[in-house]
Amino acid sequence: MRDFSEPARATGPGVVADGPAGATTLLVIDPAGEALHDEIPATWRTLTDRLRIVWLRVPAAPEWKSTVDAVLTKHRDDPRTVLDVVTSGPMAAEVVDLVRGHEDLVRSVLLVDPEVAVDAPFAQVVARSQEVPDDRIPAPLPLGHPYVVFGVAEALDKLGCSGTT
Structure with missing residues (x-):
């Protein structure tokens, strides 16, 4: 499992967003703290013409749960x-528990390399690390990885989101 405790990850904005207001919103809760430079990772930008992506950088937002509640309440x-909500690894179970209080509002929780099995009708795993000896990226896959973006886009297509075509 990767170490997300690097001090540099706690710098920069806690939340960055891109995409049209009023569009389907994808809330990305990122335990690794990508999106250091006031914009979402480049791999996700192709989705912002039709999706609103709100990227929450957990290391830079220590009160991330209240931030999630504020976004959902808004x-x-x-x-x-x-x-829809996306998260990975160590946060999967905690995010699913948090979303349970907003099931009427959140359509799905899309998970990447969850550390534990998650049993919720609205949650599904969309990407997993490859369990091969020469894999150079330890679990969980970074949320900015193209494989993750593909898995999320595919899941949204199946859910009927026109924002990924």
Whole structure:
């Protein structure tokens, strides 16, 4: 398992966002703290023409749970809002538990390399690290990895999100 305790990950913005307001919103809760430079990772930018991506960098947002609650509450009053959540590894179970309080608002939780089995009807695993000896990327896969973006886009397509075509 990768170590996310590097001090540099705690610098920079706690939340970055891109994409049109009012579009399907993808809340990415990133335990690794990618998106250091005030914008979402480049691999995700192809999705921002039709999706609103809100990237929460957990190392830079120590009160991340209240930030998630604030984002979800902000979207609660708009009946047109469609929200999906993405997270990985060590945060999977905790995020699923947090979303349980917002099941009426969150359509799905998309997981990457969850550390534990997660049993929730709205949660699904969309990407896993390869268990091969020469794999140079330890679990969990970085959320900015192209394989993760592909898995998320594929899952959103199956859920009927027109924002990924």
